[in-house]
Amino acid sequence: MFAYQFADALHTAERRGLDRFVSMQNxxxxxxxxxxxxMLPLCDREGIxxxxWSPLARGFLARPLSELTATPRGERTSDSDRMSVYRSNGGDETNRRVEELAEDYGLSMAQVSLAWLLSKDSVDAPIVGMRSVEHLEEAVEAVDVSLSDSDVEYLEEPYEPKPVTGHS
Ligand SMILES: NC(=O)c1ccc[n+]([C@@H]2O[C@H](COP(=O)([O-])OP(=O)(O)OC[C@H]3O[C@@H](n4cnc5c(N)ncnc54)[C@H](OP(=O)(O)O)[C@@H]3O)[C@@H](O)[C@H]2O)c1
Structure with missing residues (x-):
């Protein structure tokens, strides 16, 4: 959903005296x-x-580039349009940096990626795609991982704008 559509929905609910939207799944x-x-500035301003969803970019942010096709899902999605968007405009370099910090801190790549997301004040709770109990346990542990400002900056640096994907 585009932010203008959500702003419209919030406004319409208010004007008609309907229940207010309280969360955004994006x-x-x-x-x-x-x-x-x-969208995030709108949600911040409105207290939403x-x-x-896809906090680990369908697994792309949870394993090194050389292992992207190492799981059944990875094999299925490795040449999808969405994966191309993830890998483009700095995506592959971001993956390498997540791997580097994970090694430095003795964490999994999934934990570094989730810790980055949880470092954002706007984010309340990511919807992680769990495939095993180990995935669940790692995600829970990530809640206690704090990245420094310079780690966050290092992870974000390679990113360049991308086409909108996930909604139209
Ligand atoms: N509202 C919407 O429009 C919308 C759209 C899409 C999805 N969703 C919801 O969001 C949920 C999550 O989406 P997603 O599955 O794309 O999420 P995701 O968290 O980005 O990716 C999940 C994948 O990451 C890998 N993974 C997870 N934890 C890991 C760990 N600790 N170590 C290594 N790999 C790990 C697994 O890959 P492997 O399976 O390859 O091991 C798993 O399949 C979906 O189930 C769906 O319910 C909502």
Missing amino acids: HYNLVYREEERE GVVP
Whole structure:
């Protein structure tokens, strides 16, 4: 959903005396950050909870480039249009940096990627795609991981704007 559409929906609900929307489920992760332009500032201003989906970019942010096709889902999605968007405009370099910080801190790549998302004040809770109990446990541990400002800056640096994907 575009931010102007959500602003319309909030306004319409208010004008008609209907229940207010309280949360936004949107597409947001380290390699797809277009939501930072309009939607996240709108949600901040309106006090709307943000619950992003695909926080690990379908697994792209959870393993090194050399292992992207190492799982059944990875094999299925590695040449999809969405994966091309994730990999484009700095995406592959971001993946390498996530891997580097994960090694430095003794964390998994999934934990570094989730810690980055949780460092954002706008974000309330990511919807992680769990495939195993280990994935769940790692995600829970990521809640206690704090990245420094310079880590966050390092992870964000390669990103360049991308076409809107995940809604139209
Ligand atoms: N509202 C909407 O429009 C919308 C759209 C899309 C999705 N969703 C919801 O969002 C949910 C999550 O989306 P998503 O599955 O794309 O999320 P995601 O968290 O970006 O990706 C999940 C994938 O990351 C990998 N992974 C997760 N934890 C890991 C860990 N600890 N270590 C290594 N790899 C890990 C797994 O890949 P492998 O399977 O390859 O191991 C898993 O399939 C969906 O289930 C759906 O319910 C909502």
